[in-house]
Amino acid sequence: QVQLVESGGGVVQAGGSLRLSCAVSGHTLHSWTMGWFRQAPGQERGFVAAITWNSGNTVYTPSVKDRFIISRDNAENILYLQMSNLKPEDTAVYYCAARSEVSSAAYSTAGSYFDWGQGTQVTVSS
Numbered sequence: 001q002v003q004l005v006e007s008g009g010g011v012v013q014a015g016g017s018l019r020l021s022c023a024v025s026g027h028t029l030h031s032w033t034m035g036w037f038r039q040a041p042g043q044e045r046g047f048v049a050a051i052t053w054n055s056g057n058t059v060y061t062p063s064v065k066d067r068f069i070i071s072r073d074n075a076e077n078i079l080y081l082q083m084s085n086l087k088p089e090d091t092a093v094y095y096c097a098a099r100s101e102v103s104s105a106a107y108s109t110a111g112s113y114f115d116w117g118q119g120t121q122v123t124v125s126s
Contacts, residue, residue: 002026002115004096009120016086016124022079022096022117030054033101034079036070037110038092038122045095047108049081052101059107064090086124093119 008020020036035050049060049070058070069082079096097113099105105112 002098004098004115004117006094006096006117006120009094009122011123011125012086014087014124014126017082017084018086018122020081020083020094020096020120020122022081024077024079024098028077031101032098033103033107034070034072035097035099035107035113036079036081036094037097037113038090038094039119040092043092045110047110048094050107051079054101061108083122086122088124088126091122091124093121095119 003025005023006020008018012018030053033050033052036048037045038048039045047061048064049068051058051070051072053072067085071080096117098115099113103112
């Protein structure tokens with residue numbers, strides 16, 4: 001059984017940094033794409049970033065590009081999201097998710113991901 005477990009959330013002041021982690025167990029990731037999504041209260045879950053596990057190709061939503069970095073540790077099966085210059089509008093529950101690397105859907109399509117973590121809260125104060 002595949003498990004995705006996020007950690008690293010917390011409260012930080014605007015301009016600060018946090019690193020989220022997503023530990024994956026129960027499956028090897030060599031044929032997967034991993035993504036980060038976030039959901040603020042009253043809003044739909046939105047795409048943040050994705051990375052193809054084999055090649056390391058990355059894609060970001062425009063609002064986080066140049067502030068967030070998605071990466072992975074192949075040996076440890078851990079996905080990361082390094083977040084810098086955080087803004088109050090980044091406040092949300094952040095989820096990691098997995099899908100097949102051969103999916104033809106856009107990386108931002110939440111429905112194309114078949115496994116999800118439980119989420120970790122990120123709060124950015126102004």
